[in-house]
Amino acid sequence: MSSKVLLVTGSKAESFVRRYSAQTSVETEIEVLPISVASFMNLDIFLNSLKEKDLQEISMIIVPGLAEFDLEKAEKELEKPVFKGPKHAADIPIVLDNLNKIGLSKDAPASSMLTKEVSSGAEELIREVEDRLDGFLEDTSNYRIGEGNSSVLAGPDFPPRIVAEIVDAPSLSSYELIEIGERYVKNGAEILDIGMTTQGEMSGEIPRIISQLREEFDVPLSIDTTDEDEIDTAVENGIDLIVSIDGSTIESFEELEVPAVIIPRNPAEDYYPTDPDEKNRFLSKLQKRAHQLGYERILADPILEPVGRGFVDSLSAYRELSEISERVPLFMGVGNVIELFDADSIGMSALLIGCASEMNVDLVLSVEASNKTRGNISEIATARDMTLLAEERGSVPKDLGLDLLRYKEKRKLSDPYEEEVEDDARVVSPSDGYEFPRDRKGFFRIFTQDSNIVAVFYSTEGSNVVIKGDSAASVLNEIVGSGLVSELSHAAYLGREIQKAEIAIKTGRGYIQEEDVF
Numbered sequence: 001m002s003s004k005v006l007l008v009t010g011s012k013a014e015s016f017v018r019r020y021s022a023q024t025s026v027e028t029e030i031e032v033l034p035i036s037v038a039s040f041m042n043l044d045i046f047l048n049s050l051k052e053k054d055l056q057e058i059s060m061i062i063v064p065g066l067a068e069f070d071l072e073k074a075e076k077e078l079e080k081p082v083f084k085g086p087k088h089a090a091d092i093p094i095v096l097d098n099l100n101k102i103g104l105s106k107d108a109p110a111s112s113m114l115t116k117e118v119s120s121g122a123e124e125l126i127r128e129v130e131d132r133l134d135g136f137l138e139d140t141s142n143y144r145i146g147e148g149n150s151s152v153l154a155g156p157d158f159p160p161r162i163v164a165e166i167v168d169a170p171s172l173s174s175y176e177l178i179e180i181g182e183r184y185v186k187n188g189a190e191i192l193d194i195g196m197t198t199q200g201e202m203s204g205e206i207p208r209i210i211s212q213l214r215e216e217f218d219v220p221l222s223i224d225t226t227d228e229d230e231i232d233t234a235v236e237n238g239i240d241l242i243v244s245i246d247g248s249t250i251e252s253f254e255e256l257e258v259p260a261v262i263i264p265r266n267p268a269e270d271y272y273p274t275d276p277d278e279k280n281r282f283l284s285k286l287q288k289r290a291h292q293l294g295y296e297r298i299l300a301d302p303i304l305e306p307v308g309r310g311f312v313d314s315l316s317a318y319r320e321l322s323e324i325s326e327r328v329p330l331f332m333g334v335g336n337v338i339e340l341f342d343a344d345s346i347g348m349s350a351l352l353i354g355c356a357s358e359m360n361v362d363l364v365l366s367v368e369a370s371n372k373t374r375g376n377i378s379e380i381a382t383a384r385d386m387t388l389l390a391e392e393r394g395s396v397p398k399d400l401g402l403d404l405l406r407y408k409e410k411r412k413l414s415d416p417y418e419e420e421v422e423d424d425a426r427v428v429s430p431s432d433g434y435e436f437p438r439d440r441k442g443f444f445r446i447f448t449q450d451s452n453i454v455a456v457f458y459s460t461e462g463s464n465v466v467i468k469g470d471s472a473a474s475v476l477n478e479i480v481g482s483g484l485v486s487e488l489s490h491a492a493y494l495g496r497e498i499q500k501a502e503i504a505i506k507t508g509r510g511y512i513q514e515e516d517v518f
Contacts, residue, residue, distance in 0.1 A: 005029070024093040067084065141327050145191060181213055222243050241260070262300055263302075265282075274305070
């Protein structure tokens with residue numbers, strides 16, 4: 001049976017479709033309809049062009065992702081499967097090369113289906129391993145963090161599990177605590193970490209924090225502190241993981257049943273080794289002592305140092321631990337490296353997670369401690385899923401259908417501009433000399449609030465109005481539909497400003513009316 005795919009397009013996009021279809025291993029044929037813009041095709045044009053064509057060797061017909069006609073009727077008439085392809089010709093290779101991984105749709109463009117399918121595929125891979133190993137942990141080096149449904153499995157058969165720290169948790173209100181936890185879990189956190197303050201011992205807040213997080217979230221909880229009293233209180237209140245115990249506190253927790261992260265330092269003796277070999281020797285000493293004291297499970301954290309402060313050396317300490325014959329579960333905190341480098345966190349997160357995956361790190365901790373790292377948990381989760389899918393596929397983390405490209409494109413997507421249109425048109429350069437009248441109905445102030453665009457209308461004729469929406473289109477439609485503008489120039493100005501506000505929200509930038517976003 002033939003597996004040839006017929007790609008249907010218009011004359012304008014023909015060269016692009018031919019160029020990009022040549023980059024895939026899937027055998028294709030291209031049909032150019034008698035229209036210029038492919039998305040303008042309708043059912044009649046489609047059927048009239050194909051009904052006399054020999055489709056015997058065709059296994060599937062793919063139309064442009066923006067085409068709007070009844071694909072069910074088309075399929076019935078031609079007796080061949082008809083689906084929507086990607087919106088852009090540049091995405092043809094990745095869609096065709098992943099046909100066995102996605103279910104093409106007659107309603108949604110293939111590129112959006114691919115992203116959803118691949119994302120859920122990573123989750124499914126993890127679930128498959130969990131289902132296979134659950135109940136047989138004693139026969140493997142894998143282990144459980146937490147109890148019952150509020151637990152995760154970690155170990156050599158799993159990719160790094162994601163720990164998200166809630167910074168300065170004792171100082172947060174219940175609302176703030178839940179809001180941050182909810183965002184973290186939604187974005188991929190598998191363990192919530194209670195970050196204690198450095199302003200003094202705050203054991204009294206721990207029962208409240210654990211209780212509230214337990215009530216709201218079905219995930220394990222860890223506590224990030226080296227204070228003995230805070231660790232004791234957390235253990236008494238059922239914490240699932242301790243981050244961290246060092247040389248000054250290790251003797252205080254004999255017969256510790258809660259998994260604990262061990263770090264190579266001893267503040268009591270002002271001992272903070274930086275040499276990777278020295279770190280690992282001290283870690284080995286602490287691990288042996290922990291076993292003697294009856295610690296049930298320990299994880300080693302050589303501590304990843306910031307760039308410029310021994311980053312490469314500290315990374316080599318992880319590498320050395322990952323290669324020893326007797327496996328030591330590894331814990332890596334990447335948030336400190338990301339926070340202390342004024343660069344966008346996306347690429348840094350991808351590279352750090354790639355390193356963690358290659359070194360079989362069990363748990364990776366990150367944190368959104370400032371505005372520049374907002375959204376980092378989502379970035380970490382996506383990077384982890386990309387490495388998992390790449391490993392499953394036996395490839396590098398490229399062309400997976402899942403990516404961390406936010407500001408740059410793998411392929412530059414744009415509609416081709418045909419300069420011949422200028423032959424019969426007046427070409428005008430823009431002028432800054434125009435002055436427009438003020439709108440008699442009033443004026444707007446534009447703001448952003450979390451994920452919402454806020455347009456405040458100050459009326460000269462009646463009541464003021466506040467419009468909130470999560471997209472520029474919805475806010476502008478409400479403004480125009482409610483008749484709040486009377487001048488075309490005012491409407492154009494609002495369109496520009498409100499679109500800038502949406503871009504600011506999507507990119508995590510600040511927005512000030514009439515100021516540049518970038």
